[in-house]
Amino acid sequence: MGGVRTTERERVPKQDRSRATRQRLLEAAVACLAERGWAGSTVAVVAERAGVSRGAAQHHFRTREDLFTAAVEYVSEERSLALRALFPDGPADRRAVVAALVDLYTGPLFRAALHLWVAASDEEQLRPRVTELEARVGRETHRIAVELLGADESRPGVRETVQGLLDMARGLGLANLLTDDTARRERVVAQWAALLDDALG
């Protein structure tokens, strides 16, 4: 019995260390992609930024594509959890929900995802993986939006109304890429949140 406990004590901290290393790599990868784009983002650059040896980085992620798609997925999941945590009681004030949804597309994660997306449009090796990742993240965001907006998708047009809102959020993210578009964005979001509120009834 004593022996088993010792083994567990040794194993658990090792798993924790490994998990912490993986997480540092994923966060460094997203930051790197957001700042330097795909062309400037390599496993070596990310390993250095995360303070991890290149060998350890390659133990966790065999290829550059593995690292960066895993990074965008990980941070997307974190953002989804944070979004749900903002509205712990489920359906909430629609203007607040629309503003929080749009916020998903204006930070470094969107910038990183956009770089990956655009790179995937030219690189055959990256394209199927990013397409699949994008579809998965998109479905999850749609699910959260429907839930928090209290939208009834059995009513005709409601599904498309929510989809159009998320398309607008992505477009607003794009408009924020080169300049700080905050002031204009807030006015557009206020107006469209009101239109959406009417449309969802």
Place this chain on the structure above:
Amino acid sequence: MGGVRTTERERVPKQDRSRATRQRLLEAAVACLAERGWAGSTVAVVAERAGVSRGAAQHHFRTREDLFTAAVEYVSEERSLALRALFPDGPADRRAVVAALVDLYTGPLFRAALHLWVAASDEEQLRPRVTELEARVGRETHRIAVELLGADESRPGVRETVQGLLDMARGLGLANLLTDDTARRERVVAQWAALLDDALG
């Protein structure tokens, strides 16, 4: 008098040739940017594609930045003219106008502009020029949208409604980058065109 006429005859065809060369370079530059992205787009590649010598290309465009920003601007202007030509009598059926506006963001021009946009977010040399170009093209598209939708911007919220529509159109363009999103897009556009029609009164 005879001498003057000869000079004019010689000068005009030369100007025409020069204009045609410039136009070929601009169109080749947009196609190149759409297919290969910024990293794969150089003056030499575009000159070869356009069947123009590198020297002639550099006579028209001194730098890579000159060529590609001029190309995106030129094609944007062509698209604006084509959009106005679709609705020669001004304000038209709003669903048709919304569909035509969204179409601006789903072709090779949008793909090219997106590559330039994303590259500009990382490259200090490109950034101010693309920011300025984007603002100019955005204002012109907004002007056309207001006109063709018959939108009265003196009414509160109307300006933001039209802006949000164009943001949605950009987001729909992004969603079409990696996969053919036509079927979903048509449903979203039909739904939001109806909502917009109600909102604009």
